[in-house]
Amino acid sequence: MKAIWNGAIGFGLVNIPVKIYSATETTKLDLDMLDKSDFSNIRFKRVNENTGKEVKWENIVKGYLMDDKYIILDEEDYEAASPEKSKILSIDQFVKESEVDSVYFENPYYLEPQKNGENAYRLLLKALAKTEMVGVGTFVLRESEAIGMIRPYNNEVLVLNRLRFAQEIRDYGDLKIPAAKAPKPAELKMAVNLIEQLSQEFDPEMYKDTYSEALMKIIKQKAKGKKTKKAEPAKEGKVIDLMAQLKASLQNSKSKNAS
DSSP: OOOSEEEEEEETTEEEEEEEEEOOOOOSOOOOOBOTTTOOBOOOOOBOTTTOOBOOGGGOOEEEEETTEEEEEOHHHHHHHSHHHHHEEEEEEEEOGGGSOGGGEEEEEEEEEOTTOHHHHHHHHHHHHHHTOEEEEEEEETTEEEEEEEEEETTTEEEEEEEOOGGGSOOOTTSOOOOSOOOOHHHHHHHHHHHHHHOOOOOGGGOOOHHHHHHHHHHHHHHTTOOOOOOOOOOOOOOSOHHHHHHHHHHHHHHHHHO
């Protein structure tokens, strides 16, 4: 893994030097875009709109358009904007993880202690686990400010979850949300029973990316010259008799648990 950030966690007066690594990787198939006529690869080029010539990566800079003129920024400008946040994620507060709604969650990252930071790293990890709290603060990652939530994972490593800012969450006022009408007591009771029957401890190993596996099987079949079977269209879930559907769901759940 390659570190994407090199700095420190500010924990009171203690600085813990760390490196940040992405904790996830995609399982999607890497499909190439091809020309339909001869299946040639489609290549994207970074082209100068005035000359039409391709521009190499080392010759590309970033700028902000202001008053019809570009203001060019370099690495020193990014660091100067907030030097402390470019190198330090200072924990501003400790909160219960349950208080942070999942709508704010973005990407998870692993935190690795650097030399001379091992003891403080372990101390923070154990203290968070004991108090069942998480640390929240802001830092600069890839030229933009981010909220970071630090928590222990498997009691072995600190994980940094990047959080969205409140202003990034869209207002759902324009959505057609059902009116605040109370459901029928019998329906609610049956729905609660169904939830209770299906309740169990969360196991992430239960969920696999089966779509990519199925797509790979089709790719292998087509490679052998076999035709793909046409998929049956999925039936739309029209609710006709809610009570009947709830009863059938409960019965189906009981049958599965009994088997």
